[in-house]
Amino acid sequence: MRRVAITGVGVISAMGKTTDEFWANLAAGRSGIRTIQTCDTSQLRFKNGAEYTEFSHQPYFTDKQVDYLDRFAQFAVIAAREAVEQSGIVWTDDLRERTGIVTGSCTGGQITEDLGFRDIYEFKRNRIHPLSIPKVMGNAGASQISMEYGIVGPAYTVTTACSSSAHAFGQAFWLVRNGVVDFAITGGSEAPFSYAFLKSWEAMRVVSPDTCRPFSADRTGMVLGEGAAMFTLEPLDHARARGANILGEISGFGMSADASHITVPNPKGAARAMRAAMTDAGITPEQVGYVNAHGTATRANDISETLALRETFGEHLARLPVSSTKSMHGHGLGAAGALEAAATVLALRHGVLPPTMNYRELDPECDMDVIPNVARPAQVEYALSNSFAFGGLNAVLAFRNSA
Amino acid sequence: MPDEITQRVLHVIADAQRLAPEKVTVDKTFQELGIDSMDGVSLLFALENEFDINIPDEAAKSIRSVQDMVDGVKKILEHGGTLPADLIPPTPAGETKEPVEGSSEGAPVA
Numbered sequence: 001m002r003r004v005a006i007t008g009v010g011v012i013s014a015m016g017k018t019t020d021e022f023w024a025n026l027a028a029g030r031s032g033i034r035t036i037q038t039c040d041t042s043q044l045r046f047k048n049g050a051e052y053t054e055f056s057h058q059p060y061f062t063d064k065q066v067d068y069l070d071r072f073a074q075f076a077v078i079a080a081r082e083a084v085e086q087s088g089i090v091w092t093d094d095l096r097e098r099t100g101i102v103t104g105s106c107t108g109g110q111i112t113e114d115l116g117f118r119d120i121y122e123f124k125r126n127r128i129h130p131l132s133i134p135k136v137m138g139n140a141g142a143s144q145i146s147m148e149y150g151i152v153g154p155a156y157t158v159t160t161a162c163s164s165s166a167h168a169f170g171q172a173f174w175l176v177r178n179g180v181v182d183f184a185i186t187g188g189s190e191a192p193f194s195y196a197f198l199k200s201w202e203a204m205r206v207v208s209p210d211t212c213r214p215f216s217a218d219r220t221g222m223v224l225g226e227g228a229a230m231f232t233l234e235p236l237d238h239a240r241a242r243g244a245n246i247l248g249e250i251s252g253f254g255m256s257a258d259a260s261h262i263t264v265p266n267p268k269g270a271a272r273a274m275r276a277a278m279t280d281a282g283i284t285p286e287q288v289g290y291v292n293a294h295g296t297a298t299r300a301n302d303i304s305e306t307l308a309l310r311e312t313f314g315e316h317l318a319r320l321p322v323s324s325t326k327s328m329h330g331h332g333l334g335a336a337g338a339l340e341a342a343a344t345v346l347a348l349r350h351g352v353l354p355p356t357m358n359y360r361e362l363d364p365e366c367d368m369d370v371i372p373n374v375a376r377p378a379q380v381e382y383a384l385s386n387s388f389a390f391g392g393l394n395a396v397l398a399f400r401n402s403a
Numbered sequence: 404m405p406d407e408i409t410q411r412v413l414h415v416i417a418d419a420q421r422l423a424p425e426k427v428t429v430d431k432t433f434q435e436l437g438i439d440s441m442d443g444v445s446l447l448f449a450l451e452n453e454f455d456i457n458i459p460d461e462a463a464k465s466i467r468s469v470q471d472m473v474d475g476v477k478k479i480l481e482h483g484g485t486l487p488a489d490l491i492p493p494t495p496a497g498e499t500k501e502p503v504e505g506s507s508e509g510a511p512v513a
Contacts, residue, residue, distance in 0.1 A: 300440070
């Protein structure tokens with residue numbers, strides 16, 4: 001099997017419009033959580049989100065182009081462009097056939113759907129915009145990326161709620177590792193800020209009225225976030241041969257299903273996915289030096305994830321830093337796995353572990369080294385990135401520092 | 404015979420949880436009725452609609468039994484449908500809800 005290198009990373013989020021901005025803010029502990037601007041929050045129990053408030057489709061797309069692109073697909077293409085440019089790949093017709101695209105999204109173009117359905121139900125209009133279907137479909141991001149570069153190999157989208165883009169990343173990794181493709185673009189994107197969708201989250205009573213405080217005893221729930229992260233993957237020997245800048249390696253992918261409850265997480269399922277990722281990477285728990293946690297800051301997730309980490313790492317957990325960067329970029333749902341994969345790859349590359357921000361008080365049931373509030377310099381070879389979805393579908397990625 | 408508000412709460416619980424009405428009595432805990440955390444959230448939605456009230460997230464966290472729910476609804480109705488912030492009980496420090504297998508408590512999130 002081929003080793004797989006990461007040669008490009010693109011990120012657009014509440015933490016900035018590029019990977020460099022994302023990393024600078026992560027390392028400095030500057031949160032993207034702020035008052036939601038694109039939706040009326042006057043009738044919502046929460047007002048805050050990790051929204052990219054300043055976002056405009058310009059200069060990325062013309063007005064004509066953007067008629068075809070929901071916000072989530074715009075994010076997908078923008079992040080893919082940054083990753084591809086960074087990779088320095090030179091496209092040939094042969095490579096376009098040997099390239100795959102696997103994206104993740106939880107809710108697709110639901111902002112477009114929300115507006116269209118208001119036309120029908122609220123404003124009693126008799127027709128809906130003809131581009132609604134191609135804008136709403138969850139694979140719009142993957143399709144738009146394929147058209148952007150003329151990529152004609154395997155391309156599809158994975159939707160597994162909050163694990164979507166981690167599952168997508170793992171699929172793309174395996175496609176490259178097993179020789180199905182020679183180059184891949186993967187990641188995820190999400191644009192969750194529409195009124196009805198926020199109301200749906202409000203009804204679940206899991207969104208914080210304040211901010212996201214993962215693993216802190218006084219945590220009050222999650223904060224939604226938007227954006228995209230995309231990566232270019234290729235065989236390590238190909239990347240070396242063409243002199244590409246190798247940012248890190250994706251070395252393992254593990255999946256599991258809880259099969260226990262549609263919303264309550266089960267630590268045994270999470271632990272199985274972490275073990276599977278390490279087995280796939282051919283490493284032992286003691287080799288892991290950092291875990292980017294799912295860490296939603298809900299009462300249930302953070303306790304369940306701590307139990308899973310204890311089961312997986314045993315005594316090694318006492319020496320294993322674990323942080324949740326959702327405290328800064330929010331919960332990106334279908335983009336979460338990709339945003340956190342970016343945080344993990346960049347942490348290994350820069351030798352700095354991003355903090356868990358907004359942390360105030362030890363919870364005895366989450367008694368781990370969560371890198372509270374301040375980033376920490378550390379040279380780490382292997383790291384895991386955890387994603388655990390509603391529906392009990394878990395995906396864990398193992399990354400290796402190639403420096 | 405329970406009072407009218409209590410009867411309506413019992414009816415909502417039985418209806419929303421597909422339980423035989425005679426099984427839903429004020430002395431039952433949610434655990435005894437097999438009501439898990441997500442069921443509990445759905446019940447709050449049903450009660451908000453039944454009584455046209457707003458049940459705050461913080462107040463909802465301490466509800467563990469039918470009696471808690473009846474008391475909570477009555478308190479909110481006394482305040483015209485929305486509980487003032489100073490009457491919302493804070494979640495006691497250190498209080499946690501185990502999300503492990505078979506548990507009926509804990510916030511329902513991935």
